[in-house]
Amino acid sequence: MGKRRSQGSGQDLDMTAAMNLILILIPLLLTSMESVKIAVVNVATPQIGPSSEANPPADRPDDKPLKLTVALTDRGITVFVRDQVIENKDDPLGPTILKIDGQEEDAEGKMIDAKVYDIDKLVEIISDLKDANPAEENIIITAEPNTKYKYIMKIMDATREKKDGEKKKTLFPNVVLSAGIA
């Protein structure tokens, strides 16, 4: 009986190499794999027809629709509300928020000094607008034709919600992308 068992299992070969593979290599590979979670951002094309933009909010029937528009240009960010630019006090003819000095990633992934969009200031302005118009959820984002997609994504993130420590404040989650400024 003992003889048969030892002959049947055939454990004469050295399992060290296979065990190295199984116990060391595969867990190492698994831990070094970065599990990336894919998320999506919903964007709609401009709706033709009645929308919440066309109908003024119920509590202020005399107001024109908000039509909040954020435009990204080479010089900075311009914010339009009710077809009027929010002026920058220092530079009335320029963008609402000028680009500031900062750091960004270049093509190779290194951080370099460059002029970047002032996202914090934009969040401030958008937050104030939300406080003034709590029912409004639509925002139109537009940009110059050569603006990079990553900046559009950053602006969409900034205007979707604001993190106040632990609390999240919803700003304008319904984004409509409009054709670029020619």
Place this chain on the structure above:
Amino acid sequence: MAVKKANETYEYLPENYEEEILMSRKKSKTGRESEGGQKLNINSLMDILTIMLVFLLKSYATDPVNITPGPDLDIPKSTSLLQPAATVTVTVAKSSIVVDNEPVTVVKDGKVEASQKRGGEDAYFIIPLNKALVEAVEKKRRLEAINPTIKFDGVCTIVMDKESPYRLLTEVMYTAGQAEFSNFKFATISTAG
């Protein structure tokens, strides 16, 4: 006691050599067990690996959005938490536009060539992209006719490289709009949490 024969030198086997051999075999057997070395049962380890493999295959196969990142396609990060859905996917990389794993047109310097657009350089309508999208829509409509539970919802997932210019994005969205897509989902890497 060693007895030397004429042409052989070997140790004289003790009389009880059979018993000794059996004893040593038994000892080595127990010795092996107490060491816990060579007689290793790897059934459980193979179980773990098989289950891990099956799980990885399953999650790879059922992921609705399949992105192969590389120098050609580097998608941006976002704080969004929305889950991707299984829809028609348009992938806009640095060198080409691909619809559902079928290459459609070539992109150079963030622009589609004027010959591929209806109306020339300044136009928004990309002809081969529209053709591929219209075909995809037709396929979905046919499926809808056969199976009423599947509804064509006009949603298109756009996977775009983060260095692409806004102009290319508007062209793609306009062309998709002409093919009856009205809602878009932009795929991003989630940085939330």
